[in-house]
Amino acid sequence: MPERASSVLDLFQQGDLDAFESLFRTHQRAVYGWILRIVRDPSAAEDLTVETFWRIHRAHARFQSERSFEPWARRIATRAALDWLRARRPEVELTDQVLADLPSAPAADPGVTADIRRRTAQAFARLPYRLRTAAILAVVEEQPHKEVAAALGITVTAVKLRVFRALRLLRKDLERQGIKP
Amino acid sequence: MNAHPGKRIDDDRIKELLTQALPPVEPDVEPARDLWPSVLRRLDTEPAAPASGSLRRNWFDLALLAGLIVFAASFPATIPVFLYYL
Numbered sequence: 001m002p003e004r005a006s007s008v009l010d011l012f013q014q015g016d017l018d019a020f021e022s023l024f025r026t027h028q029r030a031v032y033g034w035i036l037r038i039v040r041d042p043s044a045a046e047d048l049t050v051e052t053f054w055r056i057h058r059a060h061a062r063f064q065s066e067r068s069f070e071p072w073a074r075r076i077a078t079r080a081a082l083d084w085l086r087a088r089r090p091e092v093e094l095t096d097q098v099l100a101d102l103p104s105a106p107a108a109d110p111g112v113t114a115d116i117r118r119r120t121a122q123a124f125a126r127l128p129y130r131l132r133t134a135a136i137l138a139v140v141e142e143q144p145h146k147e148v149a150a151a152l153g154i155t156v157t158a159v160k161l162r163v164f165r166a167l168r169l170l171r172k173d174l175e176r177q178g179i180k181p
Numbered sequence: 182m183n184a185h186p187g188k189r190i191d192d193d194r195i196k197e198l199l200t201q202a203l204p205p206v207e208p209d210v211e212p213a214r215d216l217w218p219s220v221l222r223r224l225d226t227e228p229a230a231p232a233s234g235s236l237r238r239n240w241f242d243l244a245l246l247a248g249l250i251v252f253a254a255s256f257p258a259t260i261p262v263f264l265y266y267l
Binding site: 021024025028029032033036037040042045046049050051053054057116117118120121124135136139140141142167170171174179 | 192195196198199200201202203204205206208210211212213214216217219220223224227
């Protein structure tokens with residue numbers, strides 16, 4: 001099986017379309033899920049998955065077939081998602097419709113009202129997109145800092161710093177709105 | 182939420198609020214449609230550059246620049262003419 005996988009990667013590296021389709025079929029779900037975790041919009045995540053695989057195909061000659069495909073794809077997917085977040089205005093993100101459409105686990109704490117959840121989501125959407133991405137992957141999705149760092153192309157320390165800054169800014173915003181523990 | 186008005190929100194509470202506001206995405210989530218046809222369409226409209234395309238272009242640019250430098254060194258009087266047309 002490793003030999004087979006390796007030959008698919010070699011063929012992909014040489015520009016073989018069948019090998020590319022095989023990699024797409026194997027990894028599209030993981031790539032889509034990763035992008036959805038960042039952008040929180042299923043429709044945008046589908047478009048960005050297409051964009052990501054187009055970028056992957058464009059960069060096939062630069063892929064080193066002795067390396068793993070998934071972290072490489074994840075990094076390209078993260079860049080595509082960040083490009084999308086950068087291009088969007090914060091106020092149109094995380095609307096009620098987007099939040100309702102998102103396939104997610106149910107909220108557990110009945111003490112947190114819908115209004116507080118909405119205001120928290122809106123305050124979070126006002127944060128700079130780089131801080132938001134680090135916080136959502138590390139805090140909400142509980143991805144290991146090492147994986148978040150690899151996907152963002154930064155160090156683990158930088159991830160921790162971004163999460164710290166995101167939480168501090170979010171706390172200030174919520175306190176300004178009168179939300180207290 | 183306003184039971185302890187004097188307290189600051191600690192990091193754990195902020196994380197809890199954040200997770201409540203933006204619950205984690207389910208692990209087995211998948212796209213609602215097959216995206217392969219869209220990828221193929223995208224490849225058709227904007228095909229990937231050939232593997233050696235950028236390298237070939239770089240060599241061509243370098244060769245052109247080298248030729249220009251040799252020409253300018255051989256015929257320095259032509260330099261103002263080139264600058265005029267730039």
